[in-house]
Amino acid sequence: MTDAQRPHEQEAVLTAARRAREAAVDLATRSRAAKDAALNAMAAALEVDSALIMAANANDIDRARAMHTSEAIIDRLKLDDKRIGAMADGLRQVAGLVDPVGEVVRGYTLPNGLELRQVRVPFGVVGIIYEARPNVTADAAGLCVKSGNAVLLRGSSSARESNAAIVETLRRALSDTGLPPDAVQLVPGDGHEAVKHLMRARGLVDVLIPRGGASLIKSVVEESTVPVIETGVGNCHVYVDSSADLDQAIAILLNAKAQRPSVCNAAETFLVHQAVANEFVPKALTALKDAGVTVHGDERIRSYSKDVVRATDDDWDTEYLSLDIAAAVVDSLDDAVRHIRKHGSGHTDAILTRSQAAARRFVAAVDSASVVVNASTRFTDGGEFGFGAEIGISTQKLHARGPMGLPELTSTKYIVIGEGHVRP
Amino acid sequence: MTDAQRPHEQEAVLTAARRAREAAVDLATRSRAAKDAALNAMAAALEVDSALIMAANANDIDRARAMHTSEAIIDRLKLDDKRIGAMADGLRQVAGLVDPVGEVVRGYTLPNGLELRQVRVPFGVVGIIYEARPNVTADAAGLCVKSGNAVLLRGSSSARESNAAIVETLRRALSDTGLPPDAVQLVPGDGHEAVKHLMRARGLVDVLIPRGGASLIKSVVEESTVPVIETGVGNCHVYVDSSADLDQAIAILLNAKAQRPSVCNAAETFLVHQAVANEFVPKALTALKDAGVTVHGDERIRSYSKDVVRATDDDWDTEYLSLDIAAAVVDSLDDAVRHIRKHGSGHTDAILTRSQAAARRFVAAVDSASVVVNASTRFTDGGEFGFGAEIGISTQKLHARGPMGLPELTSTKYIVIGEGHVRP
Numbered sequence: 001m002t003d004a005q006r007p008h009e010q011e012a013v014l015t016a017a018r019r020a021r022e023a024a025v026d027l028a029t030r031s032r033a034a035k036d037a038a039l040n041a042m043a044a045a046l047e048v049d050s051a052l053i054m055a056a057n058a059n060d061i062d063r064a065r066a067m068h069t070s071e072a073i074i075d076r077l078k079l080d081d082k083r084i085g086a087m088a089d090g091l092r093q094v095a096g097l098v099d100p101v102g103e104v105v106r107g108y109t110l111p112n113g114l115e116l117r118q119v120r121v122p123f124g125v126v127g128i129i130y131e132a133r134p135n136v137t138a139d140a141a142g143l144c145v146k147s148g149n150a151v152l153l154r155g156s157s158s159a160r161e162s163n164a165a166i167v168e169t170l171r172r173a174l175s176d177t178g179l180p181p182d183a184v185q186l187v188p189g190d191g192h193e194a195v196k197h198l199m200r201a202r203g204l205v206d207v208l209i210p211r212g213g214a215s216l217i218k219s220v221v222e223e224s225t226v227p228v229i230e231t232g233v234g235n236c237h238v239y240v241d242s243s244a245d246l247d248q249a250i251a252i253l254l255n256a257k258a259q260r261p262s263v264c265n266a267a268e269t270f271l272v273h274q275a276v277a278n279e280f281v282p283k284a285l286t287a288l289k290d291a292g293v294t295v296h297g298d299e300r301i302r303s304y305s306k307d308v309v310r311a312t313d314d315d316w317d318t319e320y321l322s323l324d325i326a327a328a329v330v331d332s333l334d335d336a337v338r339h340i341r342k343h344g345s346g347h348t349d350a351i352l353t354r355s356q357a358a359a360r361r362f363v364a365a366v367d368s369a370s371v372v373v374n375a376s377t378r379f380t381d382g383g384e385f386g387f388g389a390e391i392g393i394s395t396q397k398l399h400a401r402g403p404m405g406l407p408e409l410t411s412t413k414y415i416v417i418g419e420g421h422v423r424p
Numbered sequence: 425m426t427d428a429q430r431p432h433e434q435e436a437v438l439t440a441a442r443r444a445r446e447a448a449v450d451l452a453t454r455s456r457a458a459k460d461a462a463l464n465a466m467a468a469a470l471e472v473d474s475a476l477i478m479a480a481n482a483n484d485i486d487r488a489r490a491m492h493t494s495e496a497i498i499d500r501l502k503l504d505d506k507r508i509g510a511m512a513d514g515l516r517q518v519a520g521l522v523d524p525v526g527e528v529v530r531g532y533t534l535p536n537g538l539e540l541r542q543v544r545v546p547f548g549v550v551g552i553i554y555e556a557r558p559n560v561t562a563d564a565a566g567l568c569v570k571s572g573n574a575v576l577l578r579g580s581s582s583a584r585e586s587n588a589a590i591v592e593t594l595r596r597a598l599s600d601t602g603l604p605p606d607a608v609q610l611v612p613g614d615g616h617e618a619v620k621h622l623m624r625a626r627g628l629v630d631v632l633i634p635r636g637g638a639s640l641i642k643s644v645v646e647e648s649t650v651p652v653i654e655t656g657v658g659n660c661h662v663y664v665d666s667s668a669d670l671d672q673a674i675a676i677l678l679n680a681k682a683q684r685p686s687v688c689n690a691a692e693t694f695l696v697h698q699a700v701a702n703e704f705v706p707k708a709l710t711a712l713k714d715a716g717v718t719v720h721g722d723e724r725i726r727s728y729s730k731d732v733v734r735a736t737d738d739d740w741d742t743e744y745l746s747l748d749i750a751a752a753v754v755d756s757l758d759d760a761v762r763h764i765r766k767h768g769s770g771h772t773d774a775i776l777t778r779s780q781a782a783a784r785r786f787v788a789a790v791d792s793a794s795v796v797v798n799a800s801t802r803f804t805d806g807g808e809f810g811f812g813a814e815i816g817i818s819t820q821k822l823h824a825r826g827p828m829g830l831p832e833l834t835s836t837k838y839i840v841i842g843e844g845h846v847r848p
Contacts, residue, residue: 025765029788110810114799123821124791202645206821221626225646227822248844255846341449363839364453367548375538375842384847385838386534397547397630397835398651399823411821414809415787418799420672422679423808 012188013197017204020125020150023180028122028148030179032099035146038177039095042145043088045173046138046166050084056165057134064158076132077159087138087166090389094142097388100406101148115417120410122148123206127187127198128391129154129220131212134162141170141184143391147409150180152205154187154195199224206411207399211392214319229400231392234264234347235319236377239336239362240284241353242275248374249280249352250287255376256350258291262321264393265348265380269316269326271336274300277329284327293323300329316343333358337365344368346395348380369395369402436612437621441549441628444574447604448548452572456523458603459570463519465597466569467512470562473593474508480589481558488582500557501583511562511590514813518566521812524830525572539841544834546572547630551611551622552815553578553644555636558586565594565608567815571833574604576629578611578619623648630835631823635816638743653824655816658688658771659743660801663760663786665777666699672798673704673776674711679800680774682715686745688817689772689804693740693750695760698724701753708751717747724753740767757782761789768792770819772804793819793826 027035046053057079064074100120107117126149128140137153144151155163163186171181187198199208202225210220214233221228238256240249256267272280281304288295289307296315297308308327315326316339330336333351340349350372351362359373370380380403382390387405394400400408451459470477481503488498524544531541550573552564561577568575579587587610595605611618623632626649634644638657645652662680664673680691696704705728712719713731720739721732732751739750740763754760757775764773774796775786783797794804804827806814811829818824824832 025789025791028791108810110808114803116809118826121791222649227651227820229822245844251846252844259847359841365449367449367452367545368837370838370840372840373842375840375845376847378847379538379840379842379845380838384534385540386532396651398653401835402542402838411825413792414794414804414826416794416796416799416803417783418797418803420669420676421799421803422675423683423800423802 009189009193010197013194014201014204016152016185016188017125017198017201019182020152020185021204023182024122024124024148024150026180027145027150027183028101028124030148034177034179035099035148036095038145038174038179039091039142041173041177042138042142042170043091043095045169046084046088046091049165049169050081053084053162053165053169054079054081056161059161060159069158073132073158077134077162079134079162083135087135090135090139091142094146094389097146097406099146100410103407105412112421113419114421117415118412119415120407121413123409123411125150125152125205126409127152127154127205127208127226129195129198129208129210129212129216131156131216132159134159134166136211137163137166138170139389140391141167143389143406143409145174145179145183147406149409150183150185152185152187152198154198157190160190196223199226202226209392229392229394229398229404230396231394231404232264233319233345233395234266234393235269235317235343235345236265236267236347237340237344237349238267238270238377239330239333239340239349239351240270240272240276240280241333241351241355241358242273243355243358244276244280244352245354246276246280246283250283252350252352252374252376253284254287254291256378257288257293257325258323259376259378261323263378264319265378266321267325267350267377268318268320269328269343271328271330271339273333273336274329274331281329288325291323293325296324296326298328301327319345333361334365337362340366340368347393348372348377350375350377369393433613433617434621437618438625438628440576440609440612441622441625443606444549444576444609445628447606448546448572448574450604451569451574451607452525452546452548454572454603458601459523459572460519462569462598462601462603463515463566465601466562466566466594467515467519469593469597470508470512470515470590473589474505477508477586477589477593478503478505480585483585484583493582497582501586503558503586507559511559514559514563515566518570518813521570521830523570524834527831529836536845537843538845541839542836543839544831545837547833547835549574549576549629550833551576551578551629551632551650553619553622553632553634553636553640555580555640558583558590560635561587561590562594563813564815565591567813567830567833569598569603569607571830573833574607574609576609576611576622578622581614584614620647623650626650633816653816653818653822653828654820655818655828656688657743657769657819658690658817659693659741659767659769660689660691660771661764661768661773662691662694662801663754663757663764663773663775664694664696664700664704665757665775665779665782666697667779667782668700668704668776669778670700670704670707674707676774676776676798676800677708678711678715680802681712681717681749682747683800683802685747687802688743689801690745691749691774691801692742692744693752693767695752695754695763697757697760698753698755705753712749715747717749720748720750722752725751743769757785758789761786764790764792771817772796772801774799774801793817
């Protein structure tokens with residue numbers, strides 16, 4: 001792209017944002033019934049248009065193959081009838097959830113008789129920046145429409161045609177049910193410049209949610225003047241305390257690491273109290289080896305098996321997202337807490353213990369979005385938490401922390417009702 | 425300052441932030457009793473040290489006078505026994521408030537038996553950037569300590585010695601009661617560079633709250649990589665509907681504009697429905713004139729009096745903070761809403777009406793932190809809302825909106841308790 005084209009691209013992004021803003025004003029006061037009807041129509045339209053969407057997807061896949069993209073990524077990109085059906089089912093599920101808009105968060109009558117209520121309202125315009133899987137396009141659109149927000153979607157360029165086809169279908173369904181189609185838009189333009197314009201559209205875009213790898217999230221956080229909710233990077237720990245049930249600990253560790261290693265709530269490090277290391281570590285290493293997991297251990301872990309790779313300083317900070325795990329022996333619960341504070345990403349950390357005192361100490365001292373006692377880290381998930389849906393998992397402390405469902409896609413406002421009240 | 429000094433200054437800021445972080449870890453698990461004892465000790469220490477603090481303050485005032493600072497600003501800067509007593513009383517009041525830390529925001533048992541709780545936890549380290557009045561130093565420190573946060577305070581350079589004396593006193597009281605004194609620190613260094621380092625200390629500082637004028641807030645929002653909560657700019661509107669009680673409307677308009685014009689919840693514009701303009705505007709203009717208010721009106725307002733100044737385009741967007749008000753006649757409630765959407769700052773906007781339908785429409789359509797019916801805009805305030813204290817008024821939608829009390833100075837975490845649960 002030449003410099004001469006850039007002002008045009010900026011204008012295109014800002015125009016889309018302004019149209020989203022207009023649509024958001026309309027959407028904000030629509031009833032739950034109107035929004036649910038639109039969501040169900042969006043679901044039906046995806047099924048009706050599935051051949052069109054798959055044709056667009058085939059073009060994306062051809063382009064990816066021509067660029068020698070790995071089969072793993074092509075698998076994430078690929079849409080078939082089953083995956084499109086799952087997208088439609090997801091939208092119907094969101095239609096079944098309670099509408100967060102209008103919920104009274106708190107309310108009371110003040111001593112002077114003023115009635116005060118704090119109620120949930122939509123943000124307005126939400127920007128979602130995401131990678132790879134085109135199903136996020138429909139998921140994010142559904143959650144935003146349900147919560148009364150317009151959404152500006154910026155997917156991966158590798159899924160460009162798939163995303164365009166999905167959005168076209170969703171917009172038609174919105175229009176057919178009388179909702180503003182501009183509530184769901186792709187960010188126009190390609191390349192990083194378009195994202196930059198989105199990130200600088202403060203006042204037009206209320207919040208940006210980047211979903212993807214650490215480098216994507218870091219760049220959004222650094223460059224954006226629009227408020228950002230950070231999501232997803234998970235360097236999760238499992239700490240096996242001196243009083244842990246060791247058989248249970250093996251089962252939990254295996255589940256946390258190997259049940260689905262590519263996701264953010266999978267464990268990336270385990271720490272073992274030295275008092276149980278002799279009994280636990282050999283069993284754990286055997287079980288992990290049988291599950292195909294490579295262990296990157298400190299010297300004390302390595303003393304138990306020659307299969308353990310020597311851990312470097314980097315291992316403690318790495319989100320492997322693969323069948324690898326870092327491991328260390330610690331002298332105390334407090335040492336485990338210190339390790340997690342230093343190296344964790346504030347996503348999910350678990351203690352396995354039979355001691356009430358140890359559990360309480362760990363829960364109080366570990367400052368993560370989700371702190372787990374005697375269960376797998378894999379439970380940190382909007383679906384598992386009973387939220388019905390999830391737009392991402394926040395690893396920051398402002399606004400939302402942990403899995404974000406529909407209420408996390410809203411702000412609030414105060415409504416004050418008087419009878420001629422003035423301040424004395 | 426030379427360039428050679430800057431790395432040193434950055435290191436000083438980062439060192440302070442790291443010490444705050446350590447203090448925050450300690451403070452996060454302290455009991456309410458320990459924090460309240462510290463707050464009461466901080467109050468007593470301010471009273472004991474009042475002569476020292478006033479001596480430091482006298483130096484600030486001498487410097488301000490030498491720089492020909494206006495008497496209005498010198499008055500805001502000035503401390504006397506009464507004002508120091510008020511600071512101490514403020515701390516005692518905060519000690520009396522409920523501790524937000526540990527509050528269970530929601531909690532239930534999942535179908536698989538996992539127990540899930542979402543509980544309030546401190547942010548960690550809060551940065552406050554503020555102007556002028558040195559009492560903010562004690563107020564902000566008290567609210568942060570109570571909510572379990574360490575605070576980095578960056579006041580106005582004009583109050584440098586006063587702030588240093590207050591912080592020294594507060595730190596001694598923390599230390600005397602066994603809490604970490606580094607929980608309350610001034611940001612070291614002078615000038616804008618120090619603020620810049622604070623704004624880039626992402627990972628060490630959890631949230632920044634700028635309190636002050638529009639330009640301060642804008643620069644923090646643009647430059648900060650630390651998450652920011654915007655506060656305070658208030659271009660508040662009073663809309664007099666066709667069905668308003670006009671005598672009540674005069675009283676509310678006068679209160680909203682003139683009771684204390686220098687604050688963010690004072691009204692800056694009034695809009696009148698054309699159906700009542702003939703009856704309302706002449707009375708309103710007389711009442712405002714008697715209160716010393718200059719009206720900047722559109723042509724329809726100006727047709728009622730030659731005293732009305734012609735409003736320029738800028739007037740609609742101006743936060744006067746003085747005895748000035750913009751005024752326009754509108755053709756409908758929807759025109760009033762459109763005007764407020766276009767020119768408002770999302771702080772506080774009021775409708776005066778006897779119509780239930782008009783009130784409901786205005787409340788739903790006006791997207792501001794506080795929407796008021798038949799009362800003065802001046803009620804948007806943490807104290808008036810019954811929060812017991814206020815760290816500022818958020819005009820953004822992320823995390824907190826409207827007056828922010830103690831709960832708004834916290835994040836949450838999820839605690840998940842299982843009995844060996846693994847994900848199937």
